[in-house]
Amino acid sequence: MAQKDYAFQQCIIPACxxxxxxxxxxxxxxxxxxxxxxxxxxxxxxxPRSLREFEAAWxxxxxxxxxxxxxxxxxxxPFAPIEQCVTVGEGQTLLHASEGVAKYVGVKPGxxxxxxxxxxxxxxxxxxxxxxxxxxxxxxxxxxxxxASTGNTSASLALYCSVTRxxxxxxxxxxxxxxxxxLSQALDYGALTVQIAGxxxxxxxxxxxxxxxxxxxxxxSVNPFRLEGQKTIMFRVLEALGWEPPDWILVPGGNLGxxxxxxxxxxxxxxxxxxxxxxxxxVINAAGANTLYQLHEKQGLRWNGGSPAQDAVHxxxxxxxxxxxxxxxxxxxIEINRPVNLLKCLRALEVMDGVVREVSDQEILDAKAQxxxxxxxxxxxxxxxxxxxxxxxxxxxxxxxxxVVCVLTGHQLKDPDATVxxxxxxxxxxxxxxxxxxxxxxxxxxxxxxxxNDIDEIIKAIHLYG
Ligand SMILES: *Cc1c(COP(=O)(O)O)cnc(C)c1O
Ligand SMILES: [Zn+2]
Numbered sequence: 493m494a495q496k497d498y499a500f501q502q503c504i505i506p507a508c509x510x511x512x513x514x515x516x517x518x519x520x521x522x523x524x525x526x527x528x529x530x531x532x533x534x535x536x537x538x539x540p541r542s543l544r545e546f547e548a549a550w551x552x553x554x555x556x557x558x559x560x561x562x563x564x565x566x567x568x569x570p571f572a573p574i575e576q577c578v579t580v581g582e583g584q585t586l587l588h589a590s591e592g593v594a595k596y597v598g599v600k601p602g603x604x605x606x607x608x609x610x611x612x613x614x615x616x617x618x619x620x621x622x623x624x625x626x627x628x629x630x631x632x633x634x635x636x637x638x639x640a641s642t643g644n645t646s647a648s649l650a651l652y653c654s655v656t657r658x659x660x661x662x663x664x665x666x667x668x669x670x671x672x673x674x675l676s677q678a679l680d681y682g683a684l685t686v687q688i689a690g691x692x693x694x695x696x697x698x699x700x701x702x703x704x705x706x707x708x709x710x711x712x713s714v715n716p717f718r719l720e721g722q723k724t725i726m727f728r729v730l731e732a733l734g735w736e737p738p739d740w741i742l743v744p745g746g747n748l749g750x751x752x753x754x755x756x757x758x759x760x761x762x763x764x765x766x767x768x769x770x771x772x773x774x775v776i777n778a779a780g781a782n783t784l785y786q787l788h789e790k791q792g793l794r795w796n797g798g799s800p801a802q803d804a805v806h807x808x809x810x811x812x813x814x815x816x817x818x819x820x821x822x823x824x825x826i827e828i829n830r831p832v833n834l835l836k837c838l839r840a841l842e843v844m845d846g847v848v849r850e851v852s853d854q855e856i857l858d859a860k861a862q863x864x865x866x867x868x869x870x871x872x873x874x875x876x877x878x879x880x881x882x883x884x885x886x887x888x889x890x891x892x893x894x895x896v897v898c899v900l901t902g903h904q905l906k907d908p909d910a911t912v913x914x915x916x917x918x919x920x921x922x923x924x925x926x927x928x929x930x931x932x933x934x935x936x937x938x939x940x941x942x943x944x945n946d947i948d949e950i951i952k953a954i955h956l957y958g
Contacts, residue, residue, distance in 0.1 A: 499571040501716060502531040504836060506798035514571050517632050519700065519714045527836055528716045529756070530571050534764060537570055543735045543766050546727070561585060562623045562724045568760065569624065569720040578626040580655045582619035583724060585611045587732035587897070592866015593878060596859070598885040599892050605738070606867050607729050610874070610903030613655075614677060616825075617725060617750065617901045618648035624721030625711045626652050629659060634709035638662040638702065640695035641712075642746070642825050643674025644902055649711055650681035662708060664688055664695040671824060671871075671907040691818055693830050713749030714832045722753035723760075729897055730767070737771045739894035742884075744876040744901055745775040745784050745848070746826035748837035755840020771897075773846035774890075775837065776880030778821035778856065778873075780929075783808070783829050784837060785850040795838040805834065822853045822910055822929045825873035825902060847889065851879040853929040857914050861936035864911070869904025877901075915939060 503510045503521035510523035514530065521528055540546065549564035557563040557574055561583015566574050586608045594604035609617035622645075629637055637659045639645045646663040653661040661683035665675070667690065678685050688695045696712065703710040711718065730737060737758075743750050754773060761767045777785045786808065787793040793804055812829060819829040831837070840846065851859075853872075859882065860875035877898035884890040904911065913925035915937045922934070943953045 498533050498537050500531055500533075501528045503527075504529050504798075504839065514628070515632060517634070517709065519710055527714065527833065530569075530716050530720050532570065538567060539764060540567060540766070543727075543730060543761075546731065556581070560623065561728055562620050562721050565724045565727045568727065568757075569723060571717065571720060572627050572631050576627060576630060578623055578630060578652070578656055578658065580613050580619070580623070580652060582612050582623050583728065585609055585725075585728055586868075587729055588868055590863075590867035593862055593898075596862040596866065597878060597881045597896070599881075599890070599894065599896055603893065603895050604881070605729075605733075605895070605897045606863065607725065607897055607899045608868050609725065609899060609901050610868070610870060610906075614644070614648040614651040615903035615906055616644040616648065617722065617899070618644045619651070620724055621713065621718030621721040621749065621753075622648040622652050622711065625715050625718045626656065626658060628715075628717040629709045629711075632709070634659055636660045636662060636706075637709040637711050638664065638699055639711045640664040640692065640699040641670075642666075642692050642827060643670045644825055644906070645712065646683065646685070647674050647677035647681075650678045650683035653683060654681040659709065660684070662686065664699040664702075666691040666695045671909060673906040673908060692828055693819070696830075696832070712832065713747050719749055719753040719756065719833075719836075722750055723757035725750070725899065726754050726757040733895075737767055737769050738897045739771055740774060740881075740890055740896045741771050741844070741899070742774045742776060742877040742881050742896065743899045744823070744826050744873050745777050745837070746781075746828045746831065746873065748775070748784065748831040748833035750899065750901070751775045751840050751846075752833045752836035755836070755843045759843045770844055773840060773844035774880055774884055775841070775846060775848045776876040777848065777850045778823045778826050778876060779850040779852045780821035781819035781827050781829055782850040783812075783831060784834065785848045787834075788838070788841065788848045793838065795835070795842040797842075798839075800835060800838055802835075820929070821856075822926065822931070823856050823873035823876055824907070825871065826876065847884070849880045849883050851876055851883060853926070854931050854933075855879040855882070857910065857926065857931055858935055860911070861914060861934070861938075863900065864904060865936060865938070868900065870900040871902040871904060871906040872910050874900040874902050917942070
């Protein structure tokens with residue numbers, strides 16, 4: 493049997509259940525327009541008896557597919573033959589136990605872990621999904637790929653295009669909404685970059701139209717293959733914990749691709765009998781982009797076994813349009829008001845007994861400073877997971893004894909403006925970058941010390957402040 497007989501695409505709505513082949517390029521169910529999953533005929537596939545079997549791949553790491561933090565788990569995302577899978581060396585990440593962040597969040601020492609996805613080649617978790625989307629794109633002989641992006645998807649797409657030479661990249665960004673760290677990557681890697689007068693939600697709508705008109709392969713997270721790659725973030729977390737699931741996974745929520753992928757990963761591992769317990773999930777929105785929080789926590793919207801009240805979603809979006817609400821947060825990677833994977837995320841919240849919280853930009857930046865000081869640095873959006881953990885501990889929902897994993901989605905150097913503005917002594921700069929976002933103070937600022945160009949004064953300053 494060929495690979496494509498073992499894997500197929502399937503509508504996420506059980507009452508529809510339409511299927512199509514993995515060799516088709518679709519961003520929506522052909523029957524009802526809902527989202528698609530990649531699904532597998534597991535019975536016909538070679539499966540590991542235990543997750544420990546994956547450890548053997550590391551001994552064969554001179555093979556790029558064993559080195560890859562995505563493809564060494566190929567048997568859990570087998571939609572293409574292994575020899576066709578695209579890798580640039582993604583997924584060499586670290587699960588870091590941070591004492592400083594544990595203390596800040598309020599859990600016992602040794603219980604707080606940071607899954608550091610900033611170590612990926614393009615500096616964010618997006619590479620996990622991009623390796624899978626590129627594999628599918630190669631499978632269907634695509635020559636051009638596009639995405640709308642708050643920055644990291646475009647950086648990742650551009651990197652995969654420049655390294656593999658398999659496709660040409662077309663990137664859509666909203667005007668003035670992308671940090672220089674991310675924009676510089678897309679430009680450096682040589683991607684065609686189209687700047688649209690509008691925000692991310694506008695760019696997302698246009699890229700979908702343009703892709704379908706010109707037959708360009710779309711790599712946004714509506715692409716179900718991307719989420720297959722992102723499942724491996726959880727496999728690596730389990731691996732780092734000796735295959736013992738933690739109690740909590742916390743992740744920032746933007747387009748909700750990660751949270752959706754994590755839910756699918758654990759649902760499949762449980763189905764295959766490879767884990768006995770599923771961790772709980774907390775998805776953390778920025779308060780200025782809190783659609784999921786509003787719908788899940790305030791309106792009680794649930795996956796409901798596959799029949800979510802979709803009318804409530806449409807009504808919410810209509811109200812948002814009427815009120816002219818635009819997403820607004822310093823955490824630009826999650827500055828999204830119409831998350832494309834909303835329904836899949838509701839499913840993940842059901843599978844993982846999840847909760848949703850919102851955190852302010854103040855909480856995000858304070859948490860980010862703590863991550864930088866007591867863990868490994870991250871960009872603002874990533875720190876939402878840590879700020880959310882602190883909240884859930886203070887609410888008594890996360891216990892002080894529980895093992896908590898916060899996913900740090902992107903590298904610290906992605907958005908240096910926010911970091912420098914937080915630590916600055918220049919009140920004007922602080923106000924311009926952060927004050928306008930409602931940030932009032934920088935409780936954990938590490939301020940530069942100004943000294944005259946004089947050796948005695950410098951030595952004095954070192955004694956005084958060191
Ligand atoms: C894309 C991105 C997010 C949002 O992830 P979703 O899967 O869209 O919810 C969060 N943080 C960073 C750094 C990102 O690049
Ligand atoms: Zn359908």
